Amino acid sequence: MTRRHRIARSRTVIAVLLTLPFLYPFVFLIQVSVASRSSYLQDPVGFPSSFDFGRLGEVWTRVGMGKAMLNSAIAVGLGVVVLVVVSSMAAFWFHMHRGRTARALKATILMGMALPLVAMVIPLFTIFSRTGMLNELWALGLVYAAINLPFGVFFLSAYYRDGLPVSVLEAARVDGASRWHEFRHIVLPLSRPALATLAALGFVWTWGDLLLSLVLVQDPERRTVTVSAAALAVNRFSNDSQVAAAGALLALLPLIPVFLFAQRALQRGLLTGATK
Amino acid sequence: MSVSTPGLPSRDVEIEVAAGRAPRGRRGASVGDIAFVLPALVLVGFLLVLPVATAIVGSFRDWEPGYSSPFIGLDNYRELFASPIFREVLRNEFFYLLGLPLWVLLPLAMAYLVNERVPAASVFRSIFFFPAILSPAIVAVLFVFMLGPNGPLNSALRAVGLDFMAFDWLADATVVKPTIIVVLLWAGLGTGVVIFSAGLAALPPEQLEAARIDGASTVQELRYIVVPALRPLIVLYAVMQVINVFLWSFPWIYVLTAGGPGYSSATLDYDIYQNTLAFSRFGLGAAEMVVLMAVVAITVTVGGVAMRLIGKST
Numbered sequence: 172m173t174r175r176h177r178i179a180r181s182r183t184v185i186a187v188l189l190t191l192p193f194l195y196p197f198v199f200l201i202q203v204s205v206a207s208r209s210s211y212l213q214d215p216v217g218f219p220s221s222f223d224f225g226r227l228g229e230v231w232t233r234v235g236m237g238k239a240m241l242n243s244a245i246a247v248g249l250g251v252v253v254l255v256v257v258s259s260m261a262a263f264w265f266h267m268h269r270g271r272t273a274r275a276l277k278a279t280i281l282m283g284m285a286l287p288l289v290a291m292v293i294p295l296f297t298i299f300s301r302t303g304m305l306n307e308l309w310a311l312g313l314v315y316a317a318i319n320l321p322f323g324v325f326f327l328s329a330y331y332r333d334g335l336p337v338s339v340l341e342a343a344r345v346d347g348a349s350r351w352h353e354f355r356h357i358v359l360p361l362s363r364p365a366l367a368t369l370a371a372l373g374f375v376w377t378w379g380d381l382l383l384s385l386v387l388v389q390d391p392e393r394r395t396v397t398v399s400a401a402a403l404a405v406n407r408f409s410n411d412s413q414v415a416a417a418g419a420l421l422a423l424l425p426l427i428p429v430f431l432f433a434q435r436a437l438q439r440g441l442l443t444g445a446t447k
Numbered sequence: 448m449s450v451s452t453p454g455l456p457s458r459d460v461e462i463e464v465a466a467g468r469a470p471r472g473r474r475g476a477s478v479g480d481i482a483f484v485l486p487a488l489v490l491v492g493f494l495l496v497l498p499v500a501t502a503i504v505g506s507f508r509d510w511e512p513g514y515s516s517p518f519i520g521l522d523n524y525r526e527l528f529a530s531p532i533f534r535e536v537l538r539n540e541f542f543y544l545l546g547l548p549l550w551v552l553l554p555l556a557m558a559y560l561v562n563e564r565v566p567a568a569s570v571f572r573s574i575f576f577f578p579a580i581l582s583p584a585i586v587a588v589l590f591v592f593m594l595g596p597n598g599p600l601n602s603a604l605r606a607v608g609l610d611f612m613a614f615d616w617l618a619d620a621t622v623v624k625p626t627i628i629v630v631l632l633w634a635g636l637g638t639g640v641v642i643f644s645a646g647l648a649a650l651p652p653e654q655l656e657a658a659r660i661d662g663a664s665t666v667q668e669l670r671y672i673v674v675p676a677l678r679p680l681i682v683l684y685a686v687m688q689v690i691n692v693f694l695w696s697f698p699w700i701y702v703l704t705a706g707g708p709g710y711s712s713a714t715l716d717y718d719i720y721q722n723t724l725a726f727s728r729f730g731l732g733a734a735e736m737v738v739l740m741a742v743v744a745i746t747v748t749v750g751g752v753a754m755r756l757i758g759k760s761t
Contacts, residue, residue: 178665179564186561190574192633196589199599203592216602253490261487264480280487283495285747287694289716290736293723294498294505297512317494320487350480379582381698382716386724397582401702404588412592419588423581430580434573437580438641 204417211413230417238392239399240421243378246308246395250315251373255366257316258323263358265324266331267340277328283321291318292386299387306390314387315377323369326443330365331358368440371433375426396422499740505733512729523734533735535710536718539624543692543714546628550688551681553632554639559673561640562647572644576637583634583695587702590630591617617704620711627703627712634699635691639684646680647673682757686750693743715739 203211204226206219213220231237265277295314296305304310335358343353359366384395394402400422403415430437506523508516527533561571578586593599594616601613616626654676658668674681696714700706706713706721713721715735723732 179566182560182565186565186571189557189560190571193574193578195599196593199592200589215597216599257486257490260483264483267480276484276488279496280491283491285690285694285743286495286499287716287736287739287743289697289719290502290740291495291498293719293729293732293736294501295494296724297729298498298501300512313490314494317490320490321495324487350483354483375580379584379698381582381584381701382720385701386720397584397698401584401588401698404591405702405705415588416592419585422585426581430577434576438576441579441638441641442645 200416200420203413204420206413208413215412226413226417227421230414230421234399234403234414234418235391235394236396236399236418236421239394239396240425242308242388242393243396246311246315246384247374247377249309249312250319250377251370253313253316254319254323254373255370258320258369259327259359259362259366260354261320262324262327262331263354265328266335267337277324280321280324283318284325286318286321288318288382292383296386306388306393308388308393311384311387311395314383315373315380318383319373319376323373326369326372326440327362327365329443330362334365335361364436367433368436371429371436372440374429375437378426502733502736505729506737508730508733510730510733511727516730519730523730527731527734527738532710532718536713536715539710539712540692540714542624543628543631543696544689546631547685547688549628550632550635551639551685554636554684555643555673555677555681556669557636558640558643558647559669562644572637572640575640578634579637579641581634582698584698584702586634587630587699590633590703594626618708620708623704623708623712627699630699630703631692631696635688642680642684643677646677650676679754679757682750682754686746686754689746689750690743693739693746715742 202219203215205222205224207221207223210219210221261280265273292314299305299310340353340357343357348356379397380395381397381401384398388394388398400415400418403411403418505516507518507520509519509522510516557575561568561575565571595601596613596615596618600616604610604613614622616622650673654672655668658672663671693715697716697720700712700714700717701720704712706717710718716739719732719735719739722728722735
């Protein structure tokens with residue numbers, strides 16, 4: 172066996188061993204959520220001797236994870252749609268305008284990427300309580316759109332810069348196309364992959380939000396998924412570990428299809444964020 | 448751009464003329480056109496700029512939402528800097544930054560390990576990447592289980608006779624901060640692997656091939672070829688990690704430790720949350736927000752300068 176083969180084989184072994192700490196916590200989470208009560212009490216760590224799948228349904232209905240999923244779907248869904256529409260329009264405008272005002276506006280928006288969330292959400296809490304926007308899922312959705320908007324503008328600007336020559340658009344203009352027509356029929360179709368990437372990133376980032384919805388939605392009926400699942404785990408008084416595990420498991424489930432179908436896109440998005 | 452082709456006035460000019468104004472030349476924006484950027488400006492203005500301005504103004508007030516909040520000059524800042532809790536929280540932040548070499552070098556080494564020469568490299572990368580897209584708060588719940596006093600980690604340690612190492616990882620002030628560093632490593636590693644893998648893929652393969660023919664060991668290859676070649680990317684990723692600690696630690700602290708025991712694991716954002724929403728000290732919290740924003744601004748500036756310097760030297 173050549174040295175190179177030996178290296179490749181030992182690397183593969185090391186790589187397989189390194190995946191264990193990344194896989195086992197999920198196995199453990201599933202195991203705790205579906206073990207029967209008696210099996211879990213007897214041995215909380217070992218593989219369960221008997222199962223109780225009913226707990227998942229119970230957490231969905233009685234504990235309210237189902238309702239929380241719906242709340243999250245409303246806020247996150249609105250947030251993603253607004254994010255994609257508004258940032259694609261703005262990035263297009265910045266693509267066509269490079270004057271001093273436009274550059275200053277863009278710089279202001281991009282500064283939002285380095286904004287501590289907490290410095291925004293606490294003042295928003297006071298503003299929302301005055302204007303009656305507290306506890307409103309649509310308001311939370313708009314906040315979701317706003318916090319990711321700086322990244323959206325940044326990401327799509329980079330995409331337009333590489334893939335959307337101004338000369339093409341100028342040509343369309345000469346043919347008498349209006350800005351809206353240009354945007355609808357040239358820019359949007361050409362940027363579909365980038366928009367999908369942005370939507371996927373926006374989804375995973377806001378589905379996992381804790382701080383914003385914890386502060387801006389106080390009504391237990393309108394709690395989002397992450398807040399509900401975290402509440403089950405941090406409530407150290409009525410702590411039922413198995414219910415907490417089941418809640419966490421349900422909260423993660425919607426991210427699995429997004430990961431499976433959009434993994435490449437998500438990685439591309441992060442790379443643009445890191446290297447442009 | 449209002450005038451695109453000489454002799455062929457564009458629509459924008461017509462609109463501006465129709466609106467009774469002189470065209471402002473090619474840099475000017477027209478009325479219909481501004482609608483593209485207006486929604487973004489409204490969202491950012493109302494939901495990002497206004498809150499930040501409110502925080503800055505509030506830091507100079509005895510801020511109590513719903514009541515008259517008189518200006519008190521720098522009193523909030525004085526109280527903040529005199530507070531032993533604030534100092535402990537700042538020290539915590541700097542302790543977490545000790546994790547930086549680990550957060551940067553381990554993903555780099557793993558990206559190198561799982562490069563194209565390992566079969567099914569993309570499967571490995573996917574496994575490492577999966578946690579990076581999950582909700583931090585939920586991953587934190589996962590670690591509350593894994594690191595509990597009788598959780599799998601301690602059971603494993605006891606099973607191999609290392610009882611003395613079976614700490615209460617998240618409730619023992621001596622180990623809680625290193626524990627959080629490792630949790631953050633676990634959660635962020637996949638992003639680093641993806642970023643560094645892309646950097647490695649862009650390296651000319653002959654470079655590594657030549658080193659191997661010369662009999663370089665894996666560590667030597669990493670030390671003398673990979674690290675220097677990826678230096679700009681490494682600096683960039685390090686800056687991202689520093690910013691992450693300041694910007695995104697809230698969900699981890701909230702779920703893992705609630706800042707405890709005592710304040711031994713609290714971060715600035717968690718402390719701001721507590722000062723305002725738990726203790727109703729909005730003025731003090733606002734001053735803390737300003738400090739946090741200043742720290743982030745300094746980090747970004749220093750990081751930007753470092754990146755430019757390193758970009759020049761390579």
